[in-house]
Amino acid sequence: MTTELSTKLRPDEICEKLSIGTSTYYDRLKFLGIKANKDEEGTYLNAEQMKLMEDLSEHIKETGKKEGFRGGGQLAISENSGLVSALDIPVQPEIPGSEENEDGLEELIREAAELKVQQVAMPELIKLHLAAGMTEDDLPPDLKAKLQAVRDAANPKPNAASIAQQLLQRHRNKNQQKNPETK
Structure with a gap:
């Protein structure tokens, strides 16, 4: 109709x-x-x-x-x-995949694949750009806490007494190797 x-x-x-x-x-x-x-x-x-x-x-x-x-x-x-x-004039449609148009099929599949990559990649690219523009102030509290935990693990606070004890022990071990008869 x-x-x-x-x-x-x-x-x-x-x-x-x-x-x-x-x-x-x-x-x-x-x-x-x-x-x-x-x-x-x-x-x-x-x-x-x-x-x-x-x-x-x-x-x-x-x-x-x-x-x-x-x-x-x-x-x-x-x-x-x-x-x-x-319209009034009939045309013979070109069918992708026919023997005469095998290259056309490959091109069509390639173009579809490129569209799919864009479709999949676009949300990830947007997330990357959003992340690049964020500061720590933009993070929710739970992620701020995770970030601080990572920093604490990567940069432990020095304990002066522990560090002094380790340095002294290393010095003693070194001296014992040089002078094995001294105890």
């Missing part, structure tokens, strides 16, 4: 909006395989068709040509909007 969109955009409105001439308008309709709708006032495009025309215009502004625009045929997919519009 298709619902006709209530928006009716006339050729002169479209030409003005896209800053194109009438011949360019009809050329683009032909390129996209769009058949304009008709009513008692004349021809018009609906919102879906107009979106496809806008996307083609964007593509032309970016690349300087119509070629390479991913549109036309039975399903025209606009890269900018994700809009899918049913």
Whole structure:
């Protein structure tokens, strides 16, 4: 069941909006395989068709040509909007994984894998940047206590009497090794 969109955009409105001439308008309709709708006032495009025309215009502004625009045929997919519009000219879809397109499959799998890496890595990168920006004052009390415990273990407080006793014992051991007969 298709619902006709209530928006009716006339050729002169479209030409003005896209800053194109009438011949360019009809050329683009032909390129996209769009058949304009008709009513008692004349021809018009609906919102879906107009979106496809806008996307083609964007593509032309970016690349300087119509070629390479991913549109036309039975399903025209606009890269900018994700809009899918049913058109009159059937196309044979390229199936990833077919023998003719084995390299395309590898490229597709690689791109998907790169997206997955970004998806997994992004939260970790955000955490690293958050941690880098934190000070000890930002830590909750339990983590402050853990940090202090680590510092205490890494840098024990000196006990002067114990240190003196260890130094004296080391000195005595050294002297005994030099003079074994002295006791």
